[in-house]
Amino acid sequence: MLRGVVDPELGADIVELGMAKGARVDHDGTVHVTIALTTAGCPLRAQIQRDVRARIGSLPGVTSVHIDWTELTADERSAAMARARWNVREKAPQTAIPATTKVIAVASGKGGVGKSSVTVNLATGLAQRGYVVGVLDADIWGFSVPRMLGIDGRLQGSRAEGDATRIEPNVVAVGAGRLEVVSMGFLVDDESEALMWRGLMLNRAVQHFLEDVAWGELDYLVIDMPPGTGDVQMGLARMLPRAELLVVTTPALAAQKVASRAITMARKSYLRVVGVVENMSAFTCEHGATYPLFGDGGGEALAREAGVPLLGRIPLEPGVAAGGDAGRPVVLGSGPAADAFGEIIDLIVDEAIPPTDLAGCSARLLSAAAAALDD
Ligand SMILES: Nc1ncnc2c1ncn2[C@@H]1O[C@H](COP(=O)(O)OP(=O)(O)O)[C@@H](O)[C@H]1O
Numbered sequence: 001m002l003r004g005v006v007d008p009e010l011g012a013d014i015v016e017l018g019m020a021k022g023a024r025v026d027h028d029g030t031v032h033v034t035i036a037l038t039t040a041g042c043p044l045r046a047q048i049q050r051d052v053r054a055r056i057g058s059l060p061g062v063t064s065v066h067i068d069w070t071e072l073t074a075d076e077r078s079a080a081m082a083r084a085r086w087n088v089r090e091k092a093p094q095t096a097i098p099a100t101t102k103v104i105a106v107a108s109g110k111g112g113v114g115k116s117s118v119t120v121n122l123a124t125g126l127a128q129r130g131y132v133v134g135v136l137d138a139d140i141w142g143f144s145v146p147r148m149l150g151i152d153g154r155l156q157g158s159r160a161e162g163d164a165t166r167i168e169p170n171v172v173a174v175g176a177g178r179l180e181v182v183s184m185g186f187l188v189d190d191e192s193e194a195l196m197w198r199g200l201m202l203n204r205a206v207q208h209f210l211e212d213v214a215w216g217e218l219d220y221l222v223i224d225m226p227p228g229t230g231d232v233q234m235g236l237a238r239m240l241p242r243a244e245l246l247v248v249t250t251p252a253l254a255a256q257k258v259a260s261r262a263i264t265m266a267r268k269s270y271l272r273v274v275g276v277v278e279n280m281s282a283f284t285c286e287h288g289a290t291y292p293l294f295g296d297g298g299g300e301a302l303a304r305e306a307g308v309p310l311l312g313r314i315p316l317e318p319g320v321a322a323g324g325d326a327g328r329p330v331v332l333g334s335g336p337a338a339d340a341f342g343e344i345i346d347l348i349v350d351e352a353i354p355p356t357d358l359a360g361c362s363a364r365l366l367s368a369a370a371a372a373l374d375d
């Protein structure tokens with residue numbers, strides 16, 4: 001789990017950097033983790049603490065997480081710095097996603113529950129708040145992100161001098177922020193052509209989108225996962241272990257079983273589950289009467305069973321579907337569904353997955369530079 005905690009400044013995970021010094025599990029489910037920082041006053045301490053707590057705390061059976069802080073010895077510190085420099089110099093980054101980018105994978109046990117609707121509305125709402133948000137449509141042959149965002153146009157390649165060719169994402173401005181979008185829908189001419197390509201390994205396509213796209217300095221990357229719990233989820237866990245899974249389910253209690261498979265699978269591959277979003281919750285008509293058309297309580301039950309928060313409930317509302325068909329996500333308008341999305345986005349930004357804040361790091365950089373000069 002700690003491999004998913006990245007030191008955003010050094011660009012590597014805390015296990016690789018030798019900062020994870022040990023872990024112990026008590027019989028009552030308390031987990032003690034020892035983390036050694038580069039310096040005791042490390043400004044990233046709060047963020048590392050939050051990430052360690054969130055990741056370990058999301059495991060079943062864990063009742064509390066206790067962190068003991070120590071400092072790396074001078075030798076360990078130079079090893080960690082050397083490791084970070086080596087990563088930068090020798091090893092092409094595993095993915096083109098910056099270490100500071102927060103990654104949210106929107107998943108479910110089955111199709112048709114609203115993953116793509118949740119993806120485009122979260123991404124659009126985050127951009128509206130001024131963030132730069134990547135959208136990776138990992139539902140390779142079942143893509144619906146281009147239509148739902150009202151974007152088309154083929155992806156172009158670019159070649160910076162001396163560099164390999166990169167795929168340029170399609171970029172649209174939203175409010176004070178922007179979306180950078182990549183989908184197989186931008187590469188094939190129509191959906192029947194997509195069908196012809198079905199045999200191609202899905203995972204390879206996702207890998208290309210992670211490695212070969214000229215993503216900018218993203219604050220967030222939102223990934224629309226294909227339905228189910230197959231190769232793509234495992235591949236993502238391997239390529240981007242810091243991704244956090246947001247699970248979408250409908251309110252039907254029967255849907256809960258299917259959705260919990262996605263959670264079980266995530267835990268097997270050590271992906272953190274950030275929470276559950278219930279979609280297609282009770283419909284409220286213009287007279288104020290409420291109809292739980294697709295059942296009741298499924299999101300809450302799933303969240304409780306998995307020990308993760310229920311981040312919110314999106315009501316069933318014609319505007320969600322109409323917005324998807326028109327390429328104008330409902331979050332840009334008003335109404336109960338737009339409000340529900342807004343609350344989930346606030347929760348993500350303020351608590352669940354706040355953006356990386358690098359302010360205050362210059363002190364650490366300067367001291368590292370000074371130490372390097374001394375060396
Ligand atoms: N809250 C909602 N209210 C009304 N229609 C919705 C809602 N969420 C999704 N839909 C519609 O249901 C269909 C399936 O949603 P989609 O996001 O494509 O699911 P998935 O990506 O999980 O297959 C789409 O037509 C979408 O517009």
Ligand SMILES: [Mg+2]
Nearest residue numbers: 115116139144
């Ligand atoms: Mg979809």
